[in-house]
Amino acid sequence: xxxxxxxxLNCLRDAHAMECHAEKMLKALADQLSDCTEIxxxxxxxxxETMDQQVLLETGMKRYADCAPTQxxxxxxxxxxxxxxxxxxxxxxxxxxxxxxxxxxTIEIALYTVLNNAAQAAGDTELQAASERILLEEVAMAQWxxxxxxxxxxxxxKTATPPDA
Ligand SMILES: [Fe+2]
Numbered sequence: 001x002x003x004x005x006x007x008x009l010n011c012l013r014d015a016h017a018m019e020c021h022a023e024k025m026l027k028a029l030a031d032q033l034s035d036c037t038e039i040x041x042x043x044x045x046x047x048x049e050t051m052d053q054q055v056l057l058e059t060g061m062k063r064y065a066d067c068a069p070t071q072x073x074x075x076x077x078x079x080x081x082x083x084x085x086x087x088x089x090x091x092x093x094x095x096x097x098x099x100x101x102x103x104x105x106t107i108e109i110a111l112y113t114v115l116n117n118a119a120q121a122a123g124d125t126e127l128q129a130a131s132e133r134i135l136l137e138e139v140a141m142a143q144w145x146x147x148x149x150x151x152x153x154x155x156x157x158k159t160a161t162p163p164d165a
Contacts, residue, residue, distance in 0.1 A: 004122040009064040011115045012127075016057040018111065022050050022104055025097060032094040036155050042144055049137045056130040063124070098145065098152045105142035112138060 002010065030043040088096065112135040119127035 003067070004118070005064050005067045008115075008118050008122055008124065008127065009061065009067045011111070011118055012057050012060045012064070015108075015111050015115060016054060016061065018104070018108060019050050019054045019057065022108070023047065023054070025101060025104065026050060029094060029097045029101060032097065033152065033155065036152075039148060039152060039155075042148075046137070046141045046144075049141075053134050053137070056134065060124075060127045060130065063127075092156045095153060095156055098149060102142065102145035102149060105138050105145055108138040109135065109142060 026043050026047040030040050030047065033039050033043065088099075112131050116128060116131040116135060119125075119131055
């Protein structure tokens, strides 16, 4: 049975792997939406938040460096969800990426809620504060994806080739 500290380390490593994946996904999506200035600006903003989050998680991991992780960190934790979205017939990579972004933010909300509770149980007030801050950023970004999926879809429908062209 892992200790509270080992559980925290496992959770931190998963969160860090997820944020590394999120960084790549956000960069690719922002590049694909470079013509949509406001959407790109919000994606770039969350990209910076994501990189800050990685630093906060790395700081937490250093505090538990003496603990042995009790599980192998998932190399690409959200890929199982990304693959589910990729199988859909949406036709455009950016739409799939935007949907994956929404799914990813929702998973992050769940993960940081667990991390926050685990930090509280272990008496790690620094990590508790960090996870609360990250959680607010993820909730805001999930809401943004929800509100802007239609706009992103419209942007790509406009550029799609009509069937009789
Ligand atoms: Fe995020």
